[in-house]
Structures are given as structure tokens and as C-alpha cells.
Amino acid sequence: MQQVLYLKDASIFQGDSLILSDVNVEINKGDFVYLIGKTGSGKSSFMKTLYADLPLTKGEGSIVDFDLPSLKEKDIPFLRRKLGVVFQDFKLLTDRTVNENLLFVLKATGWKEKKDMNARVEEVLNKVDMKTKGFKFPHELSGGEQQRVAIARALLNNPELILADEPTGNLDPQTSVEVMEVLREINKNGNTILMATHDYALLLKYPSKTLKCDDSQIYEVIQRKA
Template identity: 35%
Template structure:
């Protein structure tokens, strides 16, 4: 399939402070799993302070790409560059340092059931950064407060709603001071009424200037806050550009067609 790219020609005024030089750059990433090509020569740059939203049908390669950006899934060929330096993924020390700077939020929270919210956030601070327990707990509580869970620190995952669990997961990632945050469908496992509380936290992080890449089907959110939408299909980037360009009425883009079908299916439910 011949790919057509739509790039951002001009930036909207509210995004004028985004730097053009990428913090993280994935170059020509190829991934094959079980003999099947999953990602095909995918490249994406992430400027400081930008929110890039990945959309596309199931099986497009969005989750695989996000996990490849964190090198949870190794790539067959390509490069990851952080602050202009190629990451040597074969060097365990360098890869370990890289992963500390690239946080990951999953669909299913990945919390420790035997730890309360404070300890779920603090454990990486103690194990990875070597903080004392008291210091780690103070930082953990600060991050829980940041995501609106200052009164839930002593509760265990079984006592939290899905939205609260996801906010604990976000607090855990933020406590590590990531340069880039990757979010893989962070609201897909939530009941509809809980989606808003998680998106509200992500909205605040966008305003604070955190660099993020997020896979989602929440198109109203993408329209309002994404600096760039990246449409993937069959392991390739088909289109990318601002929401104003790709979703403009009458634009006749693949992205616009996909979103129209997605919204139609939601209305029919």
C-alpha cells in the first residue's frame, strides 16, 4: 500500500512553545513476530512538550510500537534516539538508564495487589533510585496528590475503582521523572463514567508540558489536545498531522474516514 503523509504545516497558536528538535526519535523501526511483519519502517519524532496520539484499527501496530519505544519488544532493525543520541539497546546499563527516562502506562494498570497506593508508587523509587522509605513515601504522596488521590494512599488496588487504579499507575510513572511518557489505551479497561477522571489527569500533564505518545480511541480528547494525530494501519504510518488538518470537514483523509466510522459505531451502541 502506498503511504500518503500529511504533515503539520503550521502549528496552532496555543502550541507555539513546542520545540522542533525531538526529545525521542524512532527511526525506521521494523518488528517481526512469529514470522509476521508487525511494524514496517515506522519513524516518529517526539518534540519536547508534544502530545502525539496514535489511532487506527485493531492490529494496526499501535501497542507494539509503544512497547518498542520502551524496548519491551525488541526491533529487528531501526534506531531509538534520546536527546539526539542513539540508544545502544545491547548495553544493559544504557538500556536501563533509557527506560528510566521513558515511562509506560498500560491498559491494565499493572499494580501490585499486595501493596497499597503509596507503596505501589514508592517501590520503584526505593528499588531503582535507592531512596530511603520515608523519602520515597513523601514523593509518592506528592504524586498521588498530583493525580487527585491524596486521600487514597492507604488503600489497596482491590479497594480502588478502575479510574483510581490507572491514576495510581500514572503517579507511579511520574514519580520516576520521565522525559517521555507512553500511554497504551489508558482508558480502554475503564467503565465509561470513569474515563473522564483519567483523561483529566492527562490533560493536566499536557498543559504542564510533558512529552507524551498515547494510543487511544477517545477522539474528542485527541481533537482538543493532540499536537499531532498519527494514523496507523497494517504496521505502517499512513497519515500524520494536526487534528485541524486531518479531521477538518471535507478533508477526505483516511484519518477522518476512520474517526467517522468509529463515532458511528459508538452512536449505534
């Protein structure tokens, strides 16, 4: 199995505060993994460490072939190109259309050819069933549609790992299920996904490997078969 994420005896800090200790996690290519835990249990700090918003100062860790403890500032953009990050609040640029939002990311990550860029935008929007909405502005879309665009944006550079941080946190239950279906479809096509969530209904509906943040630890939860 090809490892996409590996942490051994790692400690996660936010500033000087120890958030999680003795973290041992392994995620392989093609996995779909949930990260659960109460608000304040360390889920976001864990995610931020993975996309290098917080440094890993204690323990071993590698993500998509980048060594986290020795990661240099100049390497962070290259790491992030191999990750797709989906946030709870979409983070779309409100003054640009859907297509322009996605083209902006491609330009920022070094794409040059207009034809290739347009083709890639169409391809990722197609994957999330938003192909006809490219000319719309974010405020003209529902929350679920905005999150689909955010997922399309995360797919642009063929990431080796998608980090979804509470992607259904601002959505109603029905829309959450629709967004979850999109993520599961993407996972079936080979994308590895780590999804932080507090929506236990989704875990019951779509059981998968689950990590739990609790009491400054992360451990795997063994789900009972119904």
C-alpha cells in the same frame, strides 16, 4: 525543539513477523501525541519497541537520548527510568497499598532516603488527586482511581516521556474523560506524552497531533478544524 523520540526508516518486528515498515516519527519535548489504529494494526508492538520490550533491528531510532538499534540489555533499566509507562490494566501490586506500590518502584529504581521517598509519593499522588487514598489497597479503588495511581507511578522518576498504552481502554466514558484531564494537566506541566488509544471520542474532545497505524505504516493524520 528538543527531540524526545525519533525514528527514521525503521521497521518494527514481532519475532520474525514484520509489523510496521518505513516508520518515520518525531516527537518533541512537551508534545501530546495520539497513536490510533485498529486492534492488530501494530500500536502495541510500536510501544513495546519504544520501551525496549522488542528490539529495533532495522532503521534508525532514539528515545530520550538512548540509541535503540545499539541498545544493550544492561542499558534497558536506565532507559525505562527515563520513561513512564501506563498500561490499560493498571498493573498495580494487589497485596500492597497505594503508597507501598509507589515506594516499591522508588526502591527498585535506586532511591534510598525514606524521607525523600515519602515526599515524592505524596507529590505524585497530589498531582493525580489521590493524596488521601495512599493507605487503600487497589481492590478498594474504582478503575479510574487505579489508573490515576498508575499515572502517579509513571511520574515517580520525572520521566522525559510518558507512554500511555490504551490508558482508558478499561474505563467507562465519564471516567475516561477524568483520566484524560489528568494526563492533559500533566502535559501542561511539561511532560511529553504518547498515548495509544482507540477512543475516538477523546480525540474529538481533545484534539492533538495524531499518528495512525494502518496497513503496516504509521503516518500523521491531519485533523480538520470544526
